[in-house]
Amino acid sequence: MILLFSDSTYITNDTTLTDVSSIANIVIAATSFGLAYYVFVYQKNKDKRDKATQQQKEQDDKLEATKLQEQNIRLQWFKELVIQPHLPDINNFYNQLHTLENQITTVTLSDQQKIDLTNFVKSELSNLRKSFVDVLLGVNPTLYNEIKDNLDALIDSITTTIIDDGLNLTHKPTYEREIGSKISYSRNDLISKVYNYKGTF
Amino acid sequence: MSNIKTINLQDYRTPRSRVFTGRDRGINVRNASKIDQLEAESDKVIIKIPEDIGSINPSFLEEFLYNVVNKLQPEAFFTKFEFENNGRYKIDNDLQEAVERILREETALVH
Numbered sequence: 001m002i003l004l005f006s007d008s009t010y011i012t013n014d015t016t017l018t019d020v021s022s023i024a025n026i027v028i029a030a031t032s033f034g035l036a037y038y039v040f041v042y043q044k045n046k047d048k049r050d051k052a053t054q055q056q057k058e059q060d061d062k063l064e065a066t067k068l069q070e071q072n073i074r075l076q077w078f079k080e081l082v083i084q085p086h087l088p089d090i091n092n093f094y095n096q097l098h099t100l101e102n103q104i105t106t107v108t109l110s111d112q113q114k115i116d117l118t119n120f121v122k123s124e125l126s127n128l129r130k131s132f133v134d135v136l137l138g139v140n141p142t143l144y145n146e147i148k149d150n151l152d153a154l155i156d157s158i159t160t161t162i163i164d165d166g167l168n169l170t171h172k173p174t175y176e177r178e179i180g181s182k183i184s185y186s187r188n189d190l191i192s193k194v195y196n197y198k199g200t201f
Numbered sequence: 202m203s204n205i206k207t208i209n210l211q212d213y214r215t216p217r218s219r220v221f222t223g224r225d226r227g228i229n230v231r232n233a234s235k236i237d238q239l240e241a242e243s244d245k246v247i248i249k250i251p252e253d254i255g256s257i258n259p260s261f262l263e264e265f266l267y268n269v270v271n272k273l274q275p276e277a278f279f280t281k282f283e284f285e286n287n288g289r290y291k292i293d294n295d296l297q298e299a300v301e302r303i304l305r306e307e308t309a310l311v312h
Contacts, residue, residue, distance in 0.1 A: 152260040156222035163255035
């Protein structure tokens with residue numbers, strides 16, 4: 001269809017402006033309807049999605065709250081059954097190791113004295129393992145390994161210092177540098193690891 | 202005559218050191234000495250400890266003996282393995298401690 005405009009408001013080919021206007025109105029109405037329908041469907045889907053998201057979030061929150069509650073219960077049990085009853089063992093272990101300073105009385109230790117001293121520290125570790133460290137294995141293997149590594153590293157270091165290094169351990173600063181400070185670091189590290197345990201597996 | 206194999210720890214010691222310590226070192230010596238293989242091929246294994254050794258710590262022994270203790274279990278392990286120990290240092294307590302650790306961990310892993 002060819003539309004030719006003239007000065008008058010008529011268009012050739014028997015089509016008037018009124019007809020064009022009517023068609024335009026129909027097109028606009030149809031477009032509006034389509035748009036309204038689209039908005040309606042879009043909104044409906046969006047509401048559906050939002051509702052699903054909200055439900056999922058509520059479910060996640062609930063799950064998270066349950067997990068947190070379980071974690072708190074585990075943490076409480078951990079504190080009451082594992083830590084508190086064994087705090088004296090942990091303190092005793094480190095206090096015993098600190099007695100090394102008084103046990104080292106001569107500048108040059110004999111081979112037998114060295115062996116006796118290292119047997120003493122290894123025996124203390126064995127006692128702590130049986131009373132405390134082994135309990136951790138059933139609670140959290142990662143924590144168990146971290147604590148075991150800490151304690152083994154300390155005992156290995158003391159053993160090497162006493163047997164291999166030939167240092168004058170009656171000299172207080174030397175003793176403190178080679179043994180005393182390492183005992184303190186180990187204790188701090190152990191406390192930190194236990195303190196930072198969150199009750200998770 | 203029974204088939205006897207020997208591991209001389211002198212061959213695996215760190216120069217100038219009189220101690221065997223650490224899990225990493227235990228793994229290294231376990232691999233280097235082929236202890237697992239020697240155990241499988243023999244009726245008895247003798248582990249010779251150098252006379253001037255001052256300590257073989259449980260941290261080392263735990264890894265060094267991990268597979269053979271788990272395979273044999275304590276009774277057969279102590280029957281099959283002999284520690285030749287002529288110096289001042291006596292390995293008995295450290296060995297017992299290492300075996301207990303190995304079994305404790307294995308039991309926990311299984312359950």
